Amino acid sequence: MKRLTNEKTAIILAVSVILSVTACSADGVAYVDGNRSEPGFSSSAAATSGTICEESTLPATVSVTTAATTTKAKETTAVLTTVASTPATTAEPKWKETKKxxxxxxxxxxxxxxxxxxxxxxxxxxxxxxxVKIVAVTDTDYYKLENGRFIHCDYLSSEKTVIQTTTVTTPPPETTVPAAVTTANKQTPIKKGKYISSGYEPLDEKIQPILDKIITKNMSDKQKLRAVYDYLMQSSYIERTLLIPQNKKQYAEQLYACFIIDNKYGVCYDFTSAFKYMTRSLGFDTRMIYGYHTNPAGGAGEHSWAEIDIKGTTYIFDPAIEKILINEGYSGSSRFMRTYNEIGKYYIFN
Structure with a gap:
């Protein structure tokens, strides 16, 4: 009887142990030192073996499964952190202004x-x-204008720039020159070989080899004009001082053309005169016009551009202004063969 009682006691003890383990892991939740821990996010006391009740009674695979779950949670968190921090690299430049x-x-x-x-x-x-009126200077080397716009310090000076130094500071407009000069401009051109002379041999010697390279036999008139225009667009628009000797003042325009061909830069007078004489060499009746170009800030600045009459229509050719536009990021032939109806509002005659 005593032996039977001992056996029953042993059986009851075993069942109690089993029930204790089942109660601990039935819903996948562990209690460690009286604290409740969610699966996969164990407390520090349970960190060495995952979700546990008693370390010695839990299968080893539980610890491995929990560790894998914890690893995935960390990887997911890392990815989210990276995405959230990416936009910080696209911040717009900032600057500081000092009153001036x-x-x-x-x-x-x-x-x-x-x-x-x-x-x-x-x-x-x-x-x-x-x-222009300056109201501030920035630490990015820009001047702030009174209208809130900005111009880089390199493009502003305390004094006016000398555009040219010549014996004739402002050549007379072609529309007001004496009749004798006008007649001379319209006289029968002097042909020199296959080209028409500019009237100044040193310029002819520069122009004609260039035309040999850029003009082909089967080109249309418009293609010839475009070839000359594109050749001049390879030069830069840069201010310069050009001294015209007293004994050569009658060749002022030809000397403008010589300057830009030799130096690959110049101002509006140089671009226009080179276009005039290069196209005249091809037989076009090109005129060099002296006047003004309007400014966005108001008023107008001295300027020169070319005109050609084609089939009863007067066309403007202005490589100097187009060069400025391209330098500022505007593309396209905005000043090649345009009518006054299209862009005449920018031009003022003397």
């Missing part, structure tokens, strides 16, 4: 910008020697 009051002049024809950093959107076109 001054009146300055443009030393080149450029566009202002809406913000004070390189690459900011452009705004208004300013011509050389335009006067």
């Amino acid at each position: 009051s001054a009146e300055m002049y443009l030393n080149a024809s450029v566009y202002s910008r809406t913000k004070a950093y390189l690459g900011a959107p452009t705004a208004d076109l300013y011509m050389i020697n335009d006067k």
Whole structure:
């Protein structure tokens, strides 16, 4: 009987142990030191073996499964953190402004910008020697204008820029020259070989080899004009001082053309005169016009451009202004063979 009682006691004890283990893991939740821990996010007391009741009674595979779950949670968190931090690399440049009051002049024809950093959107076109009022200077080397626009310090000076130094400071407009000169301009051109002479042999010697390279036999008139225009567009628009000797003042325009061909840069007079004489060499009746080009800030600056009459229509050719536009990020032939109905509002005659 005593033996039977001992056996029953042993059986009851075993069942109690089994029930204790089942109660601990039935819903996948463990209690450690009286604290409840969720599966996969164990407390520090249970960190060495995952979800447990008693370390010695839990299968080893439970610890492995829990560890894998914990690893996935960490990987997911890392990915989310990376995505959230990416936009911080696209911040717009910032600058600081210091008050400054001054009146300055443009030393080149450029566009202002809406913000004070390189690459900011452009705004208004300013011509050389335009006067502007400065209200601040930035730590990015830009001056702030009274209208809120910005121009880089390199393009502003305290004094006006000398565009040219000649014996005749402003050549007379072609529309007001004496009748004798007008007649001379319309006289029968002198042909020199297959080209028409500019009237100044040193220029002829420069122009004709260039035309041999850029003009082909089967080109249309428009293609010839485009070839000359594109050749000049390879030069840069840069201010310069050109001294015209007293004994050569009658060749002022030809010397302008010589300058840009020799140096690959120049101002509007150089671009226009070179276009005039290169196209005249091909037989076009090209005129060099002296006047003004309007400015976005108001007023107008001295300027020169070319005209050609084709089938009863007068066309403008202005490589100098187009060069400025391209330098400021505007593409396209905006000043090649355009009528006054299209862009005449920008031009003022003397």
